[in-house]
Every structure is written in C-alpha cells, then in structure tokens.
C-alpha cells in the first residue's frame with residue numbers, strides 16, 4: 001500500500017485498499033482525526049495518529065487487519081474496479097489498482113498439486129494472477145487462493161471438495177489474503193463498466209480487420225472514445241489501431257468514414273480469409289470479415305475451368321479464391337481504390353494471369369466486357385457464374401441482362417448461373433428477394449431459383465443470396481435495357497500487372 005508518513009500524519013489513497021479495512025486502520029492506529037479529500041480521481045485520506053503509534057504504522061497495518069476481519073465476509077466484488085475510476089476520460093491505469101481480500105487455504109507443499117486439481121472449481125482463476133503464493137516464514141506450506149465469489153466460509157465447499165481436503169489432511173480453515181489487483185488483471189468489459197456512466201450500455205464489441213479494431217460507439221460513449229480505444233488495444237494483442245465508424249455505410253463504394261480513437265493512423269490492413277491473403281486501405285474500400293463463410297460457400301460451387309464474372313468484386317474475396325481454384329475470372333469494381341487493391345491482391349496471390357480486372361459501373365461491365373465474352377463462354381461445357389454482391393442494389397441491376405444477347409446466339413448454349421445478393425426487411429425475406437429479382441428480370445423465378453440466408457445484418461434485416469440460371473427468355477429477349485453505355489468505345493480492360501503500393 002502506498003503511504004506517506006508526514007509527521008504523524010499518514011496520507012494514503014483510499015481506493016488502494018479495501019473499504020472494509022479502512023475503519024480497522026482507524027481503530028488499530030487509534031486515529032485522532034481523519035480528513036478525506038479528492039485529488040484527481042483519488043480519494044485521499046489523511047489521518048492523524050496517536051503519538052505513540054506513529055513511528056510503527058507502516059509495519060503494523062497489514063497483519064493485525066487480517067486477523068480482525070477473519071469473521072466478516074470476503075470480498076465478492078473481486079473484479080470490480082475502484083469507484084474512483086467512474087467518469088475517467090483519459091486512461092490512468094494506476095487508479096485501477098486496489099487491494100482486495102480473498103480467501104485462501106494453507107496447504108502443505110507436497111499435496112498442493114493434487115489438491116489444486118480437486119479444488120479447481122473454487123480456486124482463483126484470473127490471467128496474470130498467481131493462485132499459489134508463499135507463506136511468510138514457512139517453506140513447507142503454500143497458500144492456495146480461492147475465488148471469493150465461490151467461497152465465503154468453510155461451508156462453501158462441496159461434499160467432494162470437503163472430502164478431498166480431509167483426505168489430504170488440510171483443515172477447512174480459511175485464511176485471508178490481501179491481493180493486489182491492477183488494471184492488467186481486469187478484462188476490457190470490467191474496465192469500461194467501471195468507467196462509463198452507471199446503468200448505460202457498455203458494449204465493448206468490435207470487428208477486427210488485421211491490426212485494426214473497428215467499433216460502432218453509441219452517443220453516450222463518445223466522450224470516452226480515446227479511453228475505450230486504449231483499453232481495446234491494451235486487452236487485445238495485435239490490435240494497434242482502434243477506429244470508430246462515424247457514419248453508416250451509405251457511400252456508393254460501401255466504405256465507412258471512420259476516426260482513429262487510439263493507436264497508429266495506419267489504415268492499410270493485411271488479413272487472411274480462407275487461406276488467402278488480402279491487403280487494402282480499410283478506410284477507402286469495402287471489407288467485411290463476416291462474409292468469409294459466404295465467400296467460401298460460393299467458391300466451393302466452382303470447378304476448375306469455370307468462368308467467374310464478378311460484377312461488384314471489391315478487393316477480390318470471390319475473384320481471387322476462384323482464380324486459385326483454376327477458374328478464369330473477370331472482376332469489376334467501380335471504386336478506383338478497390339480496383340487498385342484488387343490488382344494488388346491478384347499479384348500478391350500470384351493469380352494476375354487468371355484475373356482480368358475492370359474499373360466500371362456494374363451495368364457498364366455487364367453491357368461491355370461481360371456481353372462481349374459471354375457468347376464464347378456459353379459455347380463451352382464449363383459453367384459460367386455471375387457474382388453480384390452489392391446487396392443494397394444488386395437485385396435492381398438484374399434488368400441489365402434483359403435482351404443482352406442477340407437472338408441468333410440462342411440455341412444449345414450453356415446459360416450463366418447468377419448469384420445475386422439482396423437485403424430484405426420483409427417478414428418473408430425469401431419471397432421478397434425472389435419477387436424483386438423476378439421484377440427486375442421481367443420473368444418469374446418462382447420455382448426456378450434457390451435462396452440462401454447469408455446473415456442477419458440488423459434486427460429485422462437479412463442478407464439473402466438468390467441463385468438461378470439466367471432464363472433464355474431474359475437473355476435473348478427482344479426487349480433490351482441497354483443504354484448509351486453500350487455505344488461507348490470498348491471499356492478500359494486491364495490485366496493485374498500494375499504495381500500497387
């Protein structure tokens with residue numbers, strides 16, 4: 001315990017000791033007077049000692065206290081930070097330090113290991129805290145620290161535990177042990193619950209993208225954002241940057257605006273998904289770690305030699321694994337930054353010869369490169385897959401396939417399979433997305449498609465995937481939705497050769 005002895009006055013931070021001990025210090029030291037004051041987050045106690053106790057105070061504080069409290073309850077709030085941290089906005093780790101009392105058993109060294117096994121349910125378990133400690137003045141015995149939430153008196157032991165104690169000859173006599181707890185012994189939720197306003201939500205959840213943790217703070221958490229960021233970094237090895245989303249995802253390129261709450265400003269993340277490495281600037285492109293299962297599911301449908309046309313490719317999580325599986329890929333994204341990192345990732349994963357990239361609007365991609373190459377692809381036996389993962393809009397892009405190809409090409413062709421994503425807030429999301437896809441195609445897909453629930457995005461909002469073979473009636477329809485885009489010169493086509501740094 002930190003104390004300053006100033007001419008028979010002791011000054012010590014009250015939050016550094018268990019509250020139950022404070023009155024004992026007072027009676028023990030025969031205190032004449034006590035003044036409490038606040039300094040930063042600490043409550044300081046200045047106590048004036050009786051003249052004859054002052055010279056020995058630092059030695060006599062801990063041991064007799066221990067005995068005095070032998071019959072009172074142990075501290076069940078072991079993991080509760082001191083109340084003085086409430087409202088802290090700039091992290092001061094020292095203020096979290098406190099001494100708590102935990103129950104302990106004095107155990108002969110030679111039976112310690114066996115007894116610990118029998119008592120594992122009630123033994124103290126806390127990362128960073130040793131639960132077996134030395135006994136002062138004895139080399140034969142050790143103290144086994146117990147969890148005060150499980151053990152408050154000898155009667156707390158279960159029959160099996162009591163039997164084990166008896167068989168090892170260990171008396172069920174509880175000792176009191178003063179345990180020093182610091183910031184390092186607390187979990188992030190415990191720190192934040194102690195700091196943020198009482199009764200308000202403390203959610204400390206985040207998504208991890210490489211070294212970046214990104215959070216979605218609520219209004220009441222914003223004044224604490226720097227502290228929250230620091231805590232998330234401290235408690236999660238490998239996280240060196242914590243960001244808060246400052247808007248919902250509504251930009252055309254599906255990326256978030258974000259502010260750095262703590263750590264380095266480096267937004268270039270490196271992640272691995274399903275065995276593939278990706279690098280990208282997280283502040284400028286779309287990346288969602290929650291889509292890894294969906295990427296894997298769709299890629300598992302592909303066979304060597306198939307062709308994949310990825311209309312909204314992002315930085316490549318469908319395109320690159322597809323190319324690694326032996327498919328030929330045309331991958332497109334409107335966001336120049338996504339396109340740049342897509343090319344970079346093709347090179348990084350050595351598939352630049354299998355992937356041709358485009359930086360076009362999805363409709364222009366369908367009416368341009370896709371339309372140009374589809375007739376040849378459809379003549380082969382390998383499957384052609386069109387992936388359209390822009391769930392907010394992709395269903396509406398399906399009309400781009402109406403009358404896309406000339407009717408003269410319509411016999412004996414291998415029609416493309418489409419995997420198109422959509423959000424739905426309807427009671428029957430499956431029915432909803434099939435109806436919207438049908439409306440966009442101008443052709444009913446009922447009974448002609450399969451629908452997969454990808455994930456629940458928000459309460460009452462699902463992400464769905466509709467898969468179907470494009471009906472001939474749509475692809476070769478007389479009615480076309482093609483706009484001037486098709487009259488434009490051939491779109492810029494790039495192999496992934498440029499270096500991206």
Ligand SMILES: C[S@@+](CC[C@H](N)C(=O)[O-])C[C@H]1O[C@@H](n2cnc3c(N)ncnc32)[C@H](O)[C@@H]1O
Pocket residue numbers: 252253254285286287288291311312313314315316317318332333334335338360361362363389390391
């Ligand atoms: C939801 S993300 C999906 C990215 C990737 N396929 C994935 O699964 O992570 C949608 C992508 O579509 C791109 N995008 C948005 N509007 C577009 C458009 N009109 N044409 C082409 N790409 C577009 C965005 O830049 C973004 O990279």
